[in-house]
Amino acid sequence: MDDAVLATRFEEQRPHLRAVAYRMLGSHAEADDAVQNAWLRLSSADTADVDNLAGWLTTVVARECLKILRTRRSRREEPLGEAAAPGHDVNDPEAEALLADSVGVALMVVLDNLAPAERLALVLHDIFAVPFDEIAAILDRSPAATRQLASRARRRVQGATPSSQVDIARQRQVVQAFLTALREGDFDGLVAVLDPDVLLRDGSAEPAPGGAGGLRGARAVGAHALTFSRAARFVQPALVNGAMGLAIVPQGRLIGALALTFEHGKIAVIDMIADPEGLRHVDLAPPLPS
Template sequence: MDKNDQLAQRFEDNRAHLRAVAFRVLGSTTEADDAVQEAWFRLTRADTDELDNLGGWLTTVVARVCLDMLRTRKSRREELGEDVPEPVAGDDPAREALLADSVGPALLVVLQTLAPAERLAFVLHDLFAVPFDEIAEIVGRTPAATRQLASRARRRVRGADPVTDADLPCRREIVDAFLAASRGGDFDALLPLLDPDVVLRADKTAVNSAAASPGAPALASEVRGVSAVAGSFLGRAQAAQPALVDGAPAAVWAPGGTPRVVFGFTVADGKIVGIEITADPERIGEFGIVIG
């Protein structure tokens, strides 16, 4: 067996693992196959004599390809609006069903709501035990920031209540009522909209921006409980506009039409259980945002 045949065999030995990673990140067997094929093309152009861990190298390559595909998918949805569907079906329904069953339909639905970097960090670490320092190189963040990405994704996976077309109007009504009460400074109207264990989280950029703005209310990175969250949010959404963020009801502050702050809401059983304030431009760029 010559060198090329040996390389092809070693790639085939890793194909099932690579395809499993790609499918869980992308949610589509067709796209997963494309990602694996791209990894093969890159392998044939690489200096394999210096690859001590071929499996790890291939996993990293597939992860990078998948991340690029997710980001392209998000950008395309922003350009064309909500008519662009999330690709989930392949050419082989039986194979698609088998893979979906191995992950769990509910998990696939929730994964589709995550930002690309969050989704990749969660899949690689929690499902495939890839160390955070290796994932950090793929997503271009520090290991600590990558750990936070996976943590946020894990919370959403464990506690998310996926949005369906049927309950979208109800959730929008809850979010709109919350925004109206916040703008009006109506503390009593905010309370019944919040779950007793509600959590408000803000990223570092949002916290620092609030601290640097004269007269702006202080913002903590995490606030828990109905009264504390309601108090923290009073008057904070004066210029916020209703929006869909990755298909879920939310709000954005978008001066000049450019989103600067995103207010994300997690709703379960008719109550807001989580609010996330995001002002990091990089993360906002990964969201699919439709204002209005």
Template sequence: MSADEFLADRFARDRQHLRAVAYRLLGSLPDAEDAVQQAWLKASQADLREVRNLTGWLTTVTARECLDMLRARRRRAEVALPDPEFPAPDATPVASPGRTAEEEVLLAESVGLALLVVLDRLSPAQRVAFVLHDLFSIPFEEVGRVLDRSPVAAKKLASRARDRVHGTAPQQRRIATRHLPLVAAFLDASRGGDLETLLDLLAPDVVRRADPVLLPAGMSTELRGARAVAEETRHFAARARMGGTALVDGSPGIVIAPRGRLMAVLRLTVEAGRISAVDVIGDRDRLDRVAITLPGGADPSREHVS
């Protein structure tokens, strides 16, 4: 096997890993594919005779490409995923060109919508440090090389990112996390329009408050009663299918984020085992002030690099 054939074979075997790294760094599959392709172009033109860990080298090159893209995106104040306007209540989500709806769902489930939302709020350097170290177990020496920082500086960046991803109040997080199974059941019932389950989960006197920007013209910003809220929730099944559980301002909640782009959050109040209040936030200024964090525990998308 020639050197070129060996490189092509190794790159093909590493491609899935490289795409996984790039997707978590960029939150956009087309951008991730572009970064991996740029890594291949650089690898095909580089002298690799002194490279001892080719997978590690390719990961570093891919991460540097992603870092450049994140910095350029921030300079242009660019939205990572220019999706269409927020869908109407009964709209059917449309897959991106070249991808089936099933592929979109599988990708979202494999990474987690809440994780993508939280990562998108980090600085480029924080995002790179956190993703490479915490999600892929890459040593800080390597992370520092990607960022042109010392290992100590890279570790500090990852620590700051970790605080923003998981929050800094463990006790409050543990209390809120206990209610997340109930919130997940509410989300599942909302996706399926399961009226009976919704009624079981909602307190009889539940109140729903929502920003006007998310509601059809003429719909009240406040609604009371389990039956009324459950009936309304059934009409928003399309939006619920773009949701994931998270902690919102330290309370159990749901983020609505088509392919990782935050569009709305639901902050839920749970009392006596039922949902007593649902605050739906979609106003952009309010969204920017909301603290969104992940529940405690390891992220399910965590991977290890040998």
């Protein structure tokens, strides 16, 4: 197979490979690294005897992900909620599809706590329907042992507190209503999703002596928010510190975020984040549709 044909066939598989890698790793950057390493392996391999290129590439990507997960675990590192890589389009339908499967956003936390082999077995089998005998070959275990790994991982995922996912879904509805009102310049729509005593705080500003600092009240905060209505096209829903929030991403580059606190189904506190340390906890992966 010549290089041009090989490259074309690889590009046909790229969306699937990225989906597999992202589900394994929970990180766009690491997923792209795993897929790129798969291309390097493919471009230097003898594929004359490869009958199922898609399966071969899935196996290579899975092994790359397993290496990353084991390295991460050995360093006791947690995957960072991350901004999209430069040039990444947070409106990309492919990115939306990565999260529109059987494991919700809230359960990504549970997946992060699984052992690497458990996570690989669960993701490949339950989400991508890879047979256990093929997964067993990747893990260098028997099919029976691999099945047990997936079963154990599945019990841990199913045992996760379901209210977390419900909370995220409800928060997303409120955030989407806020963003829609902001983009449409709808003052009443903004006030409707804000707590009457909502507090807007600028994390980069020094609080006033003896006070909490910030702007308080639904009408005052709503009016202030409307001054940014024209720039709202650069704002996207995001997970900020584990809750629904908003990210400011002109041309796909994260420059700021709004961390939101919810009370009784409304936005009670808005914290503006612009410092790099705070932005590390912003996950631009699109949340599940409500």
